[in-house]
Amino acid sequence: MENESLYVTGSLIAIFFQNPSNFYKVMLIGVEETNTPYEELEIVVTGSFGDMIEGETYQFIGHLVDHPKYGKQFQVETYKKIQPTTENGLVEYLSSDKFPGIGHKTAEKIVETFGDKVIEIIMNEADRLFEVDGITKKRQQVLHEGVRENYGMEQVIVSLHDYGFGSQLSMAIYQQYKGETLELIQENPYRLCEDIEGIGFKKADQLAENIGIEATSSSRIQAAIQFELLQGSLNEGNTYLEAEMLLEQTIQLLETSRPVEITPNLVADEIIQLVDAGKIQQEGTKLFENSLYFAEFGIATSIKRLLSRKKRIKYDEAAIDKIIAQLEKQNKMNYGDSQILALKEAIRSPLFVLTGGPGTGKTTVINGIVSLFAGLNDLSLDINEYHNEVFPILLAAPTGRAAKRMNETTGLPSSTIHRLLGLNAGEKINAEEIEKLEGGLLIVDEMSMVDTWLANLLLKAIPTNMQVIFVGDKDQLPSVGPGQVLHDFLQVDEIPSCELTDIYRQGNGSTIISLAHGIKNGKLPADLTKNQPDRSFFQCQAVQIEPIIRQIVTKAQAKGFTAQDIQVLAPMYRGVAGIDNINNMMQEIFNANPNGTRKEVKWNDKVYRIGDKVLQLVNEPELNVFNGDMGVITGIIFAKDSDNKVDELVISFDQNEVTYGRNEWSKITLAYCCSIHKSQGSEFRMVIIPMVNQYARMLQRNLLYTGITRSKELLIMLGEASAFIRATDNEATNRLTYLLPRISEALELAPHIYIESNDTEEVTQKNPNTYQQVVNETLERTNEQDVLSPVTEDYVLTETLVTQGIISPMIGMTEGVTPYDFEPIPH
DNA sequence: GGGGCATT
Numbered sequence: 001m002e003n004e005s006l007y008v009t010g011s012l013i014a015i016f017f018q019n020p021s022n023f024y025k026v027m028l029i030g031v032e033e034t035n036t037p038y039e040e041l042e043i044v045v046t047g048s049f050g051d052m053i054e055g056e057t058y059q060f061i062g063h064l065v066d067h068p069k070y071g072k073q074f075q076v077e078t079y080k081k082i083q084p085t086t087e088n089g090l091v092e093y094l095s096s097d098k099f100p101g102i103g104h105k106t107a108e109k110i111v112e113t114f115g116d117k118v119i120e121i122i123m124n125e126a127d128r129l130f131e132v133d134g135i136t137k138k139r140q141q142v143l144h145e146g147v148r149e150n151y152g153m154e155q156v157i158v159s160l161h162d163y164g165f166g167s168q169l170s171m172a173i174y175q176q177y178k179g180e181t182l183e184l185i186q187e188n189p190y191r192l193c194e195d196i197e198g199i200g201f202k203k204a205d206q207l208a209e210n211i212g213i214e215a216t217s218s219s220r221i222q223a224a225i226q227f228e229l230l231q232g233s234l235n236e237g238n239t240y241l242e243a244e245m246l247l248e249q250t251i252q253l254l255e256t257s258r259p260v261e262i263t264p265n266l267v268a269d270e271i272i273q274l275v276d277a278g279k280i281q282q283e284g285t286k287l288f289e290n291s292l293y294f295a296e297f298g299i300a301t302s303i304k305r306l307l308s309r310k311k312r313i314k315y316d317e318a319a320i321d322k323i324i325a326q327l328e329k330q331n332k333m334n335y336g337d338s339q340i341l342a343l344k345e346a347i348r349s350p351l352f353v354l355t356g357g358p359g360t361g362k363t364t365v366i367n368g369i370v371s372l373f374a375g376l377n378d379l380s381l382d383i384n385e386y387h388n389e390v391f392p393i394l395l396a397a398p399t400g401r402a403a404k405r406m407n408e409t410t411g412l413p414s415s416t417i418h419r420l421l422g423l424n425a426g427e428k429i430n431a432e433e434i435e436k437l438e439g440g441l442l443i444v445d446e447m448s449m450v451d452t453w454l455a456n457l458l459l460k461a462i463p464t465n466m467q468v469i470f471v472g473d474k475d476q477l478p479s480v481g482p483g484q485v486l487h488d489f490l491q492v493d494e495i496p497s498c499e500l501t502d503i504y505r506q507g508n509g510s511t512i513i514s515l516a517h518g519i520k521n522g523k524l525p526a527d528l529t530k531n532q533p534d535r536s537f538f539q540c541q542a543v544q545i546e547p548i549i550r551q552i553v554t555k556a557q558a559k560g561f562t563a564q565d566i567q568v569l570a571p572m573y574r575g576v577a578g579i580d581n582i583n584n585m586m587q588e589i590f591n592a593n594p595n596g597t598r599k600e601v602k603w604n605d606k607v608y609r610i611g612d613k614v615l616q617l618v619n620e621p622e623l624n625v626f627n628g629d630m631g632v633i634t635g636i637i638f639a640k641d642s643d644n645k646v647d648e649l650v651i652s653f654d655q656n657e658v659t660y661g662r663n664e665w666s667k668i669t670l671a672y673c674c675s676i677h678k679s680q681g682s683e684f685r686m687v688i689i690p691m692v693n694q695y696a697r698m699l700q701r702n703l704l705y706t707g708i709t710r711s712k713e714l715l716i717m718l719g720e721a722s723a724f725i726r727a728t729d730n731e732a733t734n735r736l737t738y739l740l741p742r743i744s745e746a747l748e749l750a751p752h753i754y755i756e757s758n759d760t761e762e763v764t765q766k767n768p769n770t771y772q773q774v775v776n777e778t779l780e781r782t783n784e785q786d787v788l789s790p791v792t793e794d795y796v797l798t799e800t801l802v803t804q805g806i807i808s809p810m811i812g813m814t815e816g817v818t819p820y821d822f823e824p825i826p827h
Numbered sequence: 828g829g830g831g832c833a834t835t
Binding site: 398399417427574676703 | 828833
C-alpha cells in the first residue's frame with residue numbers, strides 16, 4: 001500500500017449481501033473507532049470475508065471509496081476480529097451464549113486469574129483453565145473450542161505466516177479452506193497450487209518437503225503433471241499439450257523444484273494413473289486439462305444444437321430486399337455488395353460469423369442486422385415500449401468498452417458477456433448450471449477476445465431458437481485465455497460466415513491498409529522502410545527510440561497535432577524503449593512543468609498535471625467509464641480544499657467527468673503511450689509504433705497488425721527492420737486447439753483433414769547475424785502486387801539524418817495529407 | 828511478458 005493505512009473498528013450490525021460462490025460481502029458496521037475522515041455512526045464495508053458473526057467487533061484495514069450508487073463505503077483489504085480488551089468486555093464475552101455453561105461468576109473468576117492474556121491462554125494453553133475453581137473438563141472444552149472457533153482465523157493466519165505465506169496469500173488460503181485449513185494442507189499441500197491463484201507448484205512443493213513428502217511420491221508427481229498441463233496450456237494459449245512435451249516439462253519442473261532425478265517412466269506411469277482416474281483427459285497423444293477438454297466438447301455440442309434448430313428461419317426474400325432498400329434510403333447510404341451478402345445470410349442463419357478488419361463496416365452490418373431483424377419480425381426498437389417483456393435483441397461483448405461502443409452505435413442496451421450470463425469474474429462455474437437467455441437474436445462483438453471457457457458458457461446459455469451472430473476481427477490479438485474460438489469457427493464450413501474485405505474508411509490510396517493486409521498474410525512490402533504519403537519508417541536501435549520519438553512528436557506538435565491526435569503504441573512497459581519511459585518523455589513535451597510553478601500531484605513514480613492524457617484501467621459501469629477509455633485531467637484538488645480531505649483528480653472522459661481520490665489513482669495511468677493490447681478497439685489520427693528486438697517475445701504478427709490498424713491517417717514506424725520482420729513471421733495466433741475435430745465429430749462428418757496448427761514454415765530460430773539475409777528473404781517472399789516501389793537506400797531514414805536535421809521526420813507525408821500542410825525539407 | 832471479467 002502506498003499510503004498510511006486506514007482502519008475502521010466496529011461491530012457488525014448486518015450483512016446486506018453475500019455472494020455464496022466467493023467471499024464477497026457487503027456489511028453494515030457500527031463505527032467505534034477510525035482514522036478516516038468518516039464521521040457517521042455507521043459505515044458500509046465491502047470486500048472478501050470469511051464467516052462473519054453479527055454483534056462481533058472487527059478491525060477493517062482498507063480505504064474509503066465513493067461509490068457512485070451507494071455513496072461512501074470502506075473497501076476492505078484485510079481485517080481481524082478484535083478481542084474484548086477491557087476486563088469487563090472479556091467477562092461479557094466469556095459469559096455470552098457462545099459459551100454455554102459459563103455464567104457471569106465463572107467468567108469473572110477466569111478473567112481475574114489470567115487478566116488480559118485470557119484469550120491467548122484459552123486458545124494455546126487450555127489446561128491452565130483448571131487453575132480456576134469450578135472449571136470442569138466439559139467447561140474447559142467449551143471455552144477452548146469456542147474461542148478457537150472465534151479466533152480461529154487469526155490462529156490459522158499466524159500458522160500460514162510461519163509456513164512462509166504473506167498476508168494476502170494467507171487470507172486467500174483461509175478463505176478457501178477456513179477452519180479446515182491446517183488439516184487440509186497437512187494432508188495434501190499440493191492442493192494449494194490447484195485451488196489458490198498465486199501459489200505455484202514450487203511453493204507448494206517447498207511446503208510438502210517440510211512436511212516430509214518424498215520427491216518421488218505419487219502425490220508430488222501427479223500434482224506436477226496437473227500443474228504443468230494447465231500452466232503449459234495457459235502460457236501458450238493452447239487447449240492441450242502433446243504427451244511428449246508434457247512429460248519433458250513436468251520432469252523439468254520436478255527437478256528444478258528439488259534436486260532429485262525423476263525418470264520419464266515414473267512420470268509416464270502417473271500420467272496413465274491420472275487419465276484412468278479421469279483427472280486429466282487423453283485423445284491419442286494429446287493430453288487435456290479437464291476444464292479445457294470439456295469446454296471444447298461443450299462448444300461442439302452447442303454448435304450442433306444451434307445449427308440443427310427445429311424451427312426453420314424463413315424470411316421472404318422480397319421482404320428482406322425491401323427493408324434493406326428502406327435502410328439505405330433512411331440512412332442515406334448504400335451497402336457494399338459483400339455487406340448485402342452478409343446481411344442476407346446472417347438474417348437467415350441460426351448461427352453466423354462475421355469477420356473483417358478495421359474500416360470494413362462490421363458495425364454497419366451489425367446495425368443492419370438489428371434493423372432487419374426488427375423489421376422482419378415487426379418489433380419495435382424502442383426499449384421504452386417493453387414493460388413486462390424482455391427486449392428480444394441481446395447485444396454483448398467480452399469487454400466493458402466494446403459493450404459500451406455497441407450501445408452507442410446501435411442505441412440499444414448492451415452488456416459484457418459476463419453480466420449477460422450473471423457470471424462473477426474468475427469464478428469457476430459448471431456450464432450445465434447456466435441459465436438460458438431470453439430473446440430472439442444475440443449479437444456478440446469482439447469475438448476474437450472470447451476464450452474457450454467463456455465461449456462454452458455463452459453457447460450453453462443460448463436457447464436453440466435464438467439466432468446468434470458472432471462478430472470480430474480474426475487477425476487481431478487472440479483471447480487472454482486459451483483457445484482461438486473465432487479463428488476456429490471460421491474454418492468450419494458448416495458454420496455460415498462472411499469476411500468483409502472492402503475498406504470504407506480510408507481511401508484506396510492508403511498504404512497503411514495494404515501494409516496491414518500484407519502483415520496479416522505474413523508479408524512485409526518491399527517499401528517498408530521507404531516513405532509513403534501516409535507512413536514513414538526510421539531505422540534505429542532501442543536506445544534511440546526515445547530521442548527519435550521525442551523529435552517526431554515535437555515536430556508534429558509544431559504542425560498542430562495534439563496529444564489526443566498522436567498515440568504511441570509499444571508492446572511492453574519496461575526498458576528504455578518501454579511504455580513507461582516513453583510516457584514520461586511525452587509528458588514533458590505536451591504537459592511539462594519547467595519552473596515547478598504548476599499544480600501537480602505525485603503518485604508512485606508518476607506525476608499528474610492538469611491537461612495530462614490518461615488511460616482508465618478498470619471498468620466503472622456506474623460512471624460509464626471503462627477499461628481502455630482515454631481521458632484528460634481537468635482538475636486537481638488538494639486535500640485541504642477537497643470535501644473528502646484527500647487529494648483528488650478530476651478527469652474528463654468524452655462527455656462525462658469523474659473524480660478520483662488518491663486511493664483510486666491505481667485505476668488510471670498516463671496514456672501518451674500505451675500498450676498495443678490496451679489500444680484494441682481505439683483509433684487515432686497518428687500512430688507511432690516502435691519495434692526493437694528487445695521486445696523479444698512480444699514480437700508477434702497479430703500484435704503488429706493490431707497496432708498498425710489503429711491508425712486512421714498517419715503511421716510512423718521506427719526501430720529495427722529485423723524486429724518488424726520477426727513480428728510478421730511469428731504467427732502466434734496459431735494455438736493448439738482440438739475444437740475443429742471436436743466440431744466435426746459432433747456434426748458427424750467425415751473426420752476433417754486436421755492440420756496441426758503449429759506446422760508452419762521454419763521461421764523460428766534464425767541467427768541474428770544473418771539479419772540482412774532474413775530481410776532479403778522476407779522481401780523476396782513479398783507478393784508482386786504488394787510491392788509499391790523498390791527499396792531505394794537513399795530514402796531510408798536513419799537516426800543520423802534526422803538528428804542532424806538533414807531530414808524532417810515528417811518527410812514523405814507531404815502529398816495527399818493536405819489538412820496539415822507539411823513542408824518538405826530538401827536534402 | 829502482455830492481457831478481461833464482478834457482486835449491494
